Structures are given as C-alpha cells and as structure tokens.
Amino acid sequence: MVEIGKINKLTVENIGPNMVTVIADDGEAIKVPTEDFKEEPAVGDEVKIFVYKDAERRTIGSAKLPYAIAGEFEFLSVTQVSSAGALLDWGLKRKLFLPSKEQTSKINLGDTYLVHVFYDHKTEQVIASMHVDDFLDLDKPTYAMNDEVEILVVKETSLGYKVIVDDAHWGLIYHNEIFEHIDFAMRTKAYVKAVREDGKIDIALQPQGYKVVDNISEQILEELKRRGGYLPMNDKTDSDIIYNTFGCSKKAFKKTLGTLYKQRIITLGEDGIRLNEKGE
Numbered sequence: 646m647v648e649i650g651k652i653n654k655l656t657v658e659n660i661g662p663n664m665v666t667v668i669a670d671d672g673e674a675i676k677v678p679t680e681d682f683k684e685e686p687a688v689g690d691e692v693k694i695f696v697y698k699d700a701e702r703r704t705i706g707s708a709k710l711p712y713a714i715a716g717e718f719e720f721l722s723v724t725q726v727s728s729a730g731a732l733l734d735w736g737l738k739r740k741l742f743l744p745s746k747e748q749t750s751k752i753n754l755g756d757t758y759l760v761h762v763f764y765d766h767k768t769e770q771v772i773a774s775m776h777v778d779d780f781l782d783l784d785k786p787t788y789a790m791n792d793e794v795e796i797l798v799v800k801e802t803s804l805g806y807k808v809i810v811d812d813a814h815w816g817l818i819y820h821n822e823i824f825e826h827i828d829f830a831m832r833t834k835a836y837v838k839a840v841r842e843d844g845k846i847d848i849a850l851q852p853q854g855y856k857v858v859d860n861i862s863e864q865i866l867e868e869l870k871r872r873g874g875y876l877p878m879n880d881k882t883d884s885d886i887i888y889n890t891f892g893c894s895k896k897a898f899k900k901t902l903g904t905l906y907k908q909r910i911i912t913l914g915e916d917g918i919r920l921n922e923k924g925e
Contacts, residue, residue, distance in 0.1 A: 650715025650764035681708035747774035788837040816846035874920040
C-alpha cells in the first residue's frame with residue numbers, strides 16, 4: 646500500500662509516450678509523467694516515486710522529489726497569496742497549499758516561511774502548516790550523548806541557534822560552542838550534547854568528550870607526519886588558526902595536546918609541537 650505524501654519504491658509496469666505506470670505491492674497503479682524521469686526507466690525497474698493527490702483527489706506520482714515530504718519541516722517560498730491561503734514552491738509543478746487557518750502570521754509573496762508538511766485526511770491533500778509546535782513530539786526524547794542527529798537551523802536567539810532535531814524536537818546550539826559557519830535554514834548532521842528536563846536538546850556540531858579528542862588526535866598526528874614531525878602551533882596559538890587547521894575549538898585542541906603529551910607521543914615547546922619517535 647502506498648503512503649500518501651511520502652516517497653515510495655514502486656515498480657514500472659508500463660511506459661507510454663506521456664505517462665509511466667507504476668504499481669505498488671498491493672497492485673495499485675499510479676500514473677507518473679514521463680518528463681519527470683531524468684532517465685527513461687525500463688519495465689520492471691524499481692523507482693522512487695513521491696505519491697500525492699491532484700485537485701480531483703486522484704492518487705498521482707512524481708519522479709521529481711519535493712523539497713520536503715509529509716512529516717518534515719522546511720523553509721519554503723510563497724508563489725501566490727489569496728484569501729483562502731498561499732501556494733508554496735516545494736519543487737513540484739503542482740504547488741503546496743498553505744491554508745489560511747494554518748498560518749500564524751501575515752504571508753507575503755516571495756517571502757520564505759518555516760512550515761510542516763503533512764497529509765490532511767479531511768481534505769485528502771498534502772498541505773503545509775506554520776503551527777510548528779503542533780507537530781513536534783511532546784514526549785521527552787531518549788537520546789544519549791553523542792547520538793548523531795539531523796538538524797534544521799530555524800532562527801538565531803540571544804543564546805544561540807534554535808534548531809529542529811530529527812523533524813521531531815526543539816534543540817539549541819549555543820553561540821560559544823559554534824566553531825564553524827552556520828546558516829539559517831540549513832540542514833546538517835549534528836550531535837546530542839544533553840537532553841534537558843524540559844525535553845529540549847542541547848546540540849553540538851561536533852562529537853563530545855573522548856570522541857572529539859580521538860578525531861582531533863588523528864588530524865594532529867597526520868599533520869605532524871606530513872610536515873616532517875614538526876608543527877609551529879601550541880596551546881597559545883590563535884583560536885582562528887586552530888579552527889582553520891583542524892576545525893575544532895581551542896579548548897578541544899589544548900585537551901588533545903595534553904592527551905598526546907601524557908602518552909609521550911608529542912613534545913610541547915615554545916616554538917611548536919614535535920612528534921616523538923613513539924608517534925612515528
């Protein structure tokens with residue numbers, strides 16, 4: 646059975662001049678415009694098809710995938726505004742409808758808004774909503790430290806950047822823990838730092854604890870070997886130089902140097918770091 650508003654793996658049954666017919670495991674047939682395919686499929690091929698409804702509530706498919714599917718949050722731009730609602734560009738020829746009742750602020754043509762995409766069983770349409778909190782999981786998440794997650798950067802606050810974690814929870818990246826470029830509306834991989842009592846999640850762009858030390862250790866040792874065993878950097882080096890070289894904070898860099906020094910892999914000097922014979 647196909648999932649409306651989702652990407653389904655379907656089998657090509659017939660290829661016509663304008664339409665390709667694909668079928669689901671239960672035998673349901675769906676028409677997909679031939680022009681949607683980057684490469685013409687063959688009968689029997691398994692293809693990824695986004696399934697949704699047309700204006701007559703007929704189930705249709707697209708080989709072009711939208712910017713967001715049902716269950717996901719995304720920033721989408723407005724292409725048309727009316728009293729009934731707005732149309733959003735989500736990457737498909739048929740625009741995504743944002744009903745007036747699902748809006749939380751005035752909508753302006755050409756502007757971009759954060760919305761949740763979902764299948765509305767009442768109207769039998771895939772639509773959008775700006776009522777973000779209504780679609781987030783209210784249960785306290787069960788993440789552990791350093792669990793890898795996907796985040797969507799929503800907005801900047803006085804504390805840092807507010808993000809949506811795995812399309813399900815609110816999270817925050819603190820300003821003083823950002824050591825790389827971050828953009829509004831970007832999706833990226835991140836790591837759980839902690840889950841607070843209120844259910845919100847502290848997020849880091851790099852793994853925490855020993856994992857980050859191990860990763861930076863490898864980079865430092867590789868750089869030392871590449872430079873013949875000497876690196877003109879130490880714990881007093883400017884933080885920008887450290888980040889541009891190893892992509893980490895000065896705190897993490899100093900912690901790693903301390904670990905390598907205790908293991909007698911490196912020697913620390915006023916002029917830089919030297920690789921001991923043990924580390925060669």
